[in-house]
Amino acid sequence: MNVLQWVFVITAFLTVGAAVMMVLSRRMMHAALWLAVALLGVGVIFITLEASFFAIVQLLVYIGAILILIVFAIMLTQRTDESGPRLNAYAWAAAGVAALIGAILTFSMAGWMLGNTGLLELGPAFDAILPLGQALVDTEGFAVPFEVASVLLLAALIGAIYIAFERKGERS
Amino acid sequence: MTAFWQDPITFLRLWLENLLLSWGVSERWVLLIRYAVGAILLATAALLFVILQLWLERKLIGRLQDRLGPNRVGPWGLLQPIADVLKIFTKEHITPAGADRVPFNLAPVLSVAAALMVWAVIPFSATVFGADLNVGILYLLAVGAVGEIAIILAGWGSNNKYALLGALRTVAQLISYSVPMTLSALVPVMFSGSLNLNAITRAQEVWFIVLAPLPALIFFVASVAEVGRAPFDLPEAESELVAGYSVEYSGLKFGFFYVAEFLKAFTVSLIFAVLFLGGWRGPGAEAYPVLGFVYLFLKSGAVYLLMILFRGTLPRFRIDQVMDLNWKVFTPLALILLMVIALVDYFLRGGLPLVRVLVLLGVNTLAYIVLDRLLSSRERVRRQPVAQPVRPVARPENLINPTETGVAS
């Protein structure tokens, strides 16, 4: 096993461990911090996949924006006591369903013959950002989804502000 | 093999690698060791440099305020920061009751870590840099986001309403000022065609501050606001808000926040020097890479000096003035400048360099004049007294020879 494989295995265990701790932790702030570790682990996995642009975007968008939003929401919806069960009544059934789906996916993909191809490192001349940038503004490429995505973000922004807006006199 | 005095760091690195290879260590592990040793050395050098920075700042602020600054401990007070460090080491760590221990203890560490992580992508000379990331500028933003998380954790973990308020205000300021900082950092990206900081440095035949002075100014002011330094230091105004989000910290944890603030200030001056002042470029920097270090530190030292001047002379902004300035002045200006410079530069690409410099300077000056006109029309009209009431003035001629109106002309 060479260095890259060790890096992958350690990162994978860290990510899965952080995800499990996130799901099972009692205090919400701790869950948010474990989620940050899991997202960081996923970012490192992106780096092993030579998608360095997406690793940085993961850091910037998920950890830098979405996680801050989640932390703010946790602070704003804080209950004084965090007692009470973390998991609802269907926890065991849910665990069974999740394990079943995980097992189905794992075994179907492990049995796929082409899956055994090792992912070699693409060379340093492999610049992925320039084709991505060109495709995102190419009218025969992905310019329309790009514009639609920006309209979607605008709609989400306006919608979120409107939904969470506290109108005067509406506080019960 | 380059001589030692030409490029000391590369020389030492090659020596270490050859030593390890001759012991039979495999290539991959040699690479890993090289990166690990480089990271440790860089982090240690950055933190040791902060000590020098502390001394410089206190002396200069003292001089600006017409006093001497520390001069008791060591010649010219050079050992004062070491005395400060020793004092902070020996103070007790007090954790407030009811504080959530994990965010409380994690926040100072994350704060310093976020400041140090930036040093990984800065090109220090032609051959010495941490990581040749293709997306260097995006990485700088992402690391700023990690710093913001540290501040929220500090405010939340202190179990203190005022710390939380201070943290939320600080994070609001930091997130807001990321926008014009990013937009004006896109101008060097446009000029050099790459997000890679090495490529940006190499593309600066003419320094980008000459080609685009107004975006450079926006970047400088936005980064001063990003690090929470005067005049944008309301979040941790030492005389007003009792230190904001770090109010419940004592001992070395507070020391970390203190170090993080100074480290961030020097880091943004380094980034400014790399993006706009040509980085390590200078006469003879390619042939003798050690000169690249010298040039970079001189340039970022000059920018840091400017920051100290700002701190010593300008009064503090209120939080609403801070937000107002960001959203109503800097962001539209940065957007418009980005578009105008993109258009102008597109038509000038193939021409003479001197024409390009002059036209871009002209465009920047025009934008500055327009900005000046718009900003001055926003000022409140000064109230002018139309009629002055009669005021008796106590002067000898009034008292000796009082007139009816009681006013001496």
Added chain:
Amino acid sequence: MIPLTWYLILSAVLFSIGLFAVLARRHAIAILMGVELMLNAVNINLLAFWHYWSQVRGAPQVNGMVFAAMVFVLAAAETAVALALIISAYRRHHTVVVDEMTLLKG
């Protein structure tokens, strides 16, 4: 030289952990964090296949990257709106536990 299967198995494991969080947790924001975990698992899958396809073709394939970028955008937009909904529901019901929001029940 990591086999493609390893990435796919990691993605499946993360997806099922996220699914468990969505199905079993009571706090609304914890459910949202489970959804984020599932989206990240999907992203790992997409980028693993992008790398594999680019390696087979010998040139960077743009489709996989654009798909992953769209997933980032959608995750951000969905988180913003979901958190706004949770905060608005908290104001009305004073609780964030989804089991206690039973106004429409029976």
